[in-house]
Amino acid sequence: MDLERSPLALPFPDMPAIDGVTLRVSNARYKNWDRADLTFAELAEGTAVAGVFTQSACASSEVEMGREQVRSGRARALIVNAGNSNAFTGYRGREAVEQIMAQVAEGIGCAPGEVFVSSTGVIGVPLPKDKARDGVAKALAAEPCGWEDAARAIGTTDTFTKGATSSAVVGGKTVTLCGIIKGSGMIAPDMATMLGYIFTDAAVDPAFLQQLLSTANRQTFSCITVDGDTSTSDTVLAFATGRAGNAPLASFDDAGADAFAAALTDVCRQLAQLVVRDGEGASKFITIRMSGAASDESAHRVGLSIANSPLVKTAIAGEDANWGRVVMAVGKAGEPADRDKLSIAFGGIWAARNGLPVEDYDEAPVAAHLKGSDIDIAVDLGVGEGRATVWTCDLTHGYISINADYRS
Amino acid sequence: MDLERSPLALPFPDMPAIDGVTLRVSNARYKNWDRADLTFAELAEGTAVAGVFTQSACASSEVEMGREQVRSGRARALIVNAGNSNAFTGYRGREAVEQIMAQVAEGIGCAPGEVFVSSTGVIGVPLPKDKARDGVAKALAAEPCGWEDAARAIGTTDTFTKGATSSAVVGGKTVTLCGIIKGSGMIAPDMATMLGYIFTDAAVDPAFLQQLLSTANRQTFSCITVDGDTSTSDTVLAFATGRAGNAPLASFDDAGADAFAAALTDVCRQLAQLVVRDGEGASKFITIRMSGAASDESAHRVGLSIANSPLVKTAIAGEDANWGRVVMAVGKAGEPADRDKLSIAFGGIWAARNGLPVEDYDEAPVAAHLKGSDIDIAVDLGVGEGRATVWTCDLTHGYISINADYRS
Numbered sequence: 163m164d165l166e167r168s169p170l171a172l173p174f175p176d177m178p179a180i181d182g183v184t185l186r187v188s189n190a191r192y193k194n195w196d197r198a199d200l201t202f203a204e205l206a207e208g209t210a211v212a213g214v215f216t217q218s219a220c221a222s223s224e225v226e227m228g229r230e231q232v233r234s235g236r237a238r239a240l241i242v243n244a245g246n247s248n249a250f251t252g253y254r255g256r257e258a259v260e261q262i263m264a265q266v267a268e269g270i271g272c273a274p275g276e277v278f279v280s281s282t283g284v285i286g287v288p289l290p291k292d293k294a295r296d297g298v299a300k301a302l303a304a305e306p307c308g309w310e311d312a313a314r315a316i317g318t319t320d321t322f323t324k325g326a327t328s329s330a331v332v333g334g335k336t337v338t339l340c341g342i343i344k345g346s347g348m349i350a351p352d353m354a355t356m357l358g359y360i361f362t363d364a365a366v367d368p369a370f371l372q373q374l375l376s377t378a379n380r381q382t383f384s385c386i387t388v389d390g391d392t393s394t395s396d397t398v399l400a401f402a403t404g405r406a407g408n409a410p411l412a413s414f415d416d417a418g419a420d421a422f423a424a425a426l427t428d429v430c431r432q433l434a435q436l437v438v439r440d441g442e443g444a445s446k447f448i449t450i451r452m453s454g455a456a457s458d459e460s461a462h463r464v465g466l467s468i469a470n471s472p473l474v475k476t477a478i479a480g481e482d483a484n485w486g487r488v489v490m491a492v493g494k495a496g497e498p499a500d501r502d503k504l505s506i507a508f509g510g511i512w513a514a515r516n517g518l519p520v521e522d523y524d525e526a527p528v529a530a531h532l533k534g535s536d537i538d539i540a541v542d543l544g545v546g547e548g549r550a551t552v553w554t555c556d557l558t559h560g561y562i563s564i565n566a567d568y569r570s
Numbered sequence: 571m572d573l574e575r576s577p578l579a580l581p582f583p584d585m586p587a588i589d590g591v592t593l594r595v596s597n598a599r600y601k602n603w604d605r606a607d608l609t610f611a612e613l614a615e616g617t618a619v620a621g622v623f624t625q626s627a628c629a630s631s632e633v634e635m636g637r638e639q640v641r642s643g644r645a646r647a648l649i650v651n652a653g654n655s656n657a658f659t660g661y662r663g664r665e666a667v668e669q670i671m672a673q674v675a676e677g678i679g680c681a682p683g684e685v686f687v688s689s690t691g692v693i694g695v696p697l698p699k700d701k702a703r704d705g706v707a708k709a710l711a712a713e714p715c716g717w718e719d720a721a722r723a724i725g726t727t728d729t730f731t732k733g734a735t736s737s738a739v740v741g742g743k744t745v746t747l748c749g750i751i752k753g754s755g756m757i758a759p760d761m762a763t764m765l766g767y768i769f770t771d772a773a774v775d776p777a778f779l780q781q782l783l784s785t786a787n788r789q790t791f792s793c794i795t796v797d798g799d800t801s802t803s804d805t806v807l808a809f810a811t812g813r814a815g816n817a818p819l820a821s822f823d824d825a826g827a828d829a830f831a832a833a834l835t836d837v838c839r840q841l842a843q844l845v846v847r848d849g850e851g852a853s854k855f856i857t858i859r860m861s862g863a864a865s866d867e868s869a870h871r872v873g874l875s876i877a878n879s880p881l882v883k884t885a886i887a888g889e890d891a892n893w894g895r896v897v898m899a900v901g902k903a904g905e906p907a908d909r910d911k912l913s914i915a916f917g918g919i920w921a922a923r924n925g926l927p928v929e930d931y932d933e934a935p936v937a938a939h940l941k942g943s944d945i946d947i948a949v950d951l952g953v954g955e956g957r958a959t960v961w962t963c964d965l966t967h968g969y970i971s972i973n974a975d976y977r978s
Contacts, residue, residue, distance in 0.1 A: 218901030220909040250897045252910060252926045285894025286927050389880040394901050394909075472797040472880070472965075473973055480974030486693025489658045493626030493802050501628040501802075502660060518660045519694050557880075559970050565881055566888030566966070 182206030182403025190297025192245035202301035211237035212372035216396035222249035235368025238272035326432035332418030337364035365404035443560025455548030467495035475557035503544030590614030590811025598705025600653035610709035619645035620780035624804035630657035643776025646680035734840035740826030745772035773812035790838035851968025863956030873960035875903035883965035911952030
């Protein structure tokens with residue numbers, strides 16, 4: 163199925179090389195794609211790694227093994243297979259991952275446990291070992307490539323390549339961060355059919371890198387949803403090669419730690435929003451700003467209830483400022499709320515205040531705002547100080563077309 | 571918007587009159603509909619009432635007042651307004667309900683608290699008092715009508731009229747139950763934009779009627795979902811006139827109590843399934859049978875996670891036995907599950923057993939099953955003895971068309 167480029171797509175940014183990261187791609191032909199579908203990132207010795215993974219109870223072998231591997235804190239390589247998720251394939255799936263780890267380890271001279279593997283695509287079909295072996299062999303021998311080639315190779319139903327970059331000054335040294343991501347459906351917090359990889363030349367202690375990535379994840383990847391569905395394979399990994407030569411960051415007491423944390427969160431937020439912009443069938447990028455909730459966590463949950471509501475998402479698709487559906491989605495969230503304290507705005511214009519429609523509400527500027535591609539919904543629950551922002555997209559005929567017809 | 575009759579519609583059944591129940595309808599013209607939109611059921615003196623209501627934190631005035639009124643256990647009248655939900659309208663909404671209660675109470679000679687009011691339709695527009703007053707006056711004076719007229723008058727986006735009947739022998743007397751219901755979207759447990767009314771000539775103590783209705787609700791209305799959205803107005807009321815002359819049922823120790831409970835649950839299940847059959851845009855009626863869960867409650871939650879998954883629902887719309895998406899929906903439910911014990915069947919044929927695709931799996935009969943209109947999915951989690959059955963429909967272009975365009 164050829165998918166049209168999302169109308170919300172952004173151009174792939176200029177992204178600098180990261181010292182200590184070499185990217186290569188090959189075509190393992192997991193599906194009958196003519197493009198590369200296997201991505202290999204070789205990482206300098208001493209690279210620190212951190213990861214966050216799906217909370218699915220039916221996670222793939224790749225996720226189970228990745229969770230174990232990050233504990234060591236060290237990585238030398240990443241392999242990403244696109245077209246087959248290798249999920250729900252039992253021992254055969256695990257054997258395929260172990261084969262890849264051993265082959266790459268032998269190829270570059272490292273321990274198998276330092277080779278991280280992700281796979282994305284159809285569930286329930288064991289990753290074919292012969293195709294994986296050939297693909298890895300070709301990738302090991304391939305010429306290095308750039309970020310956009312890698313971003314393209316990790317994609318499945320993605321309609322555009324997604325990358326983000328940022329930098330920070332750490333102890334007088336400029337460190338660079340570059341990230342690529344894939345994902346466009348089965349996207350919900352914790353996290354999504356979302357594979358994201360962030361590379362930096364900063365020197366960061368693995369435990370601190372994990373702390374920073376987990377925090378950034380809560381504010382970014384966990385705040386997006388396309389369809390409320392959560393993949394069995396979701397993975398975000400951060401790799402820090404240390405080649406920038408800064409004094410290693412090990413805590414927030416270290417100079418530059420705050421700046422690095424901000425840059426990491428910035429890259430994660432950019433990547434997370436790009437996934438929403440490629441949401442299956444999306445025609446509108448929706449920002450939902452929650453305030454006045456009982457707590458930040460409560461604000462987050464109510465925001466996701468709104469963001470996941472098919473009735474809210476179809477209303478936005480129809481460019482209809484149907485704030486009644488927002489009331490509905492607040493009401494069903496199971497969080498503290500009071501009908502008579504609730505206020506709702508579209509594009510900065512309040513349609514309802516303290517539980518009543520605004521008397522002199524002028525729908526014309528709201529209607530104009532809804533015709534745009536970036537929609538802003540503000541909801542104040544009026545019961546506390548909790549805040550959160552979540553991002554989602556609308557629900558359109560495109561989503562149905564893509565998903566009623568994906569596997570067959 | 572004219573909606574096509576659901577392909578899953580069933581004919582309206584022959585339903586007998588219930589002694590002590592008189593139905594009338596009128597046209598209050600809440601919208602510019604030519605058909606009746608106000609329904610009035612007059613109930614004999616001594617009628618017992620029980621109710622279950624939405625768990626929305628933003629419930630309508632009708633729901634708030636109804637919750638209070640059922641505590642008295644007695645009802646003399648029901649008014650249902652269609653086209654305007656009167657939800658999120660603050661004190662003005664409440665005043666409109668109080669006006670209706672007073673007008674009906676004066677008209678038939680009862681206390682205002684014995685008049686139950688429901689409203690369904692657009693949120694955020696106060697029910698116009700003048701239209702309500704005229705509509706009630708007309709209804710009080712109208713000729714009695716039949717069940718299907720009433721079922722039609724309570725509908726909004728419904729594409730067919732929905733009714734169900736059953737009977738039981740209680741202490742040598744045959745008692746009859748008749749129910750009508752409306753609802754087709756914003757349907758999720760606890761409960762939905764669903765207004766359901768069950769009438770019986772049985773004599774039942776109000777507290778026992780409440781116990782029976784709450785139990786039936788958990789097994790029926792709480793087991794359906796169309797889109798996971800929950801209305802601010804959901805209401806199911808049961809009225810027992812006592813005119814059958816049986817010795818009043820007050821506990822399960824009374825002869826015939828089990829038979830009456832079974833008949834009530836039967837009517838509730840029929841009505842609940844009819845709502846799913848009118849699910850917005852539905853082309854397939856889906857039964858999800860859960861077993862092997864840690865508990866019945868856990869089975870129910872996992873079943874709803876599957877039933878609410880847009881990816882599962884679009885796969886069924888596409889007649890695709892994509893059991894990988896079922897694995898995904900099990901995994902995201904947050905309930906005890908083990909990837910390697912999970913089994914999934916479509917139409918009674920196991921596609922996956924104990925965490926692995928079935929080796930000699932023949933997709934041909936499964937594909938034939940999926941071409942039908944009634945789809946059966948069985949999921950065994952393999953971790954316990956918990957069971958549940960839930961019902962839903964597929965997610966199609968029709969849902970998008972209806973909901974991207976409802977208010978405007």
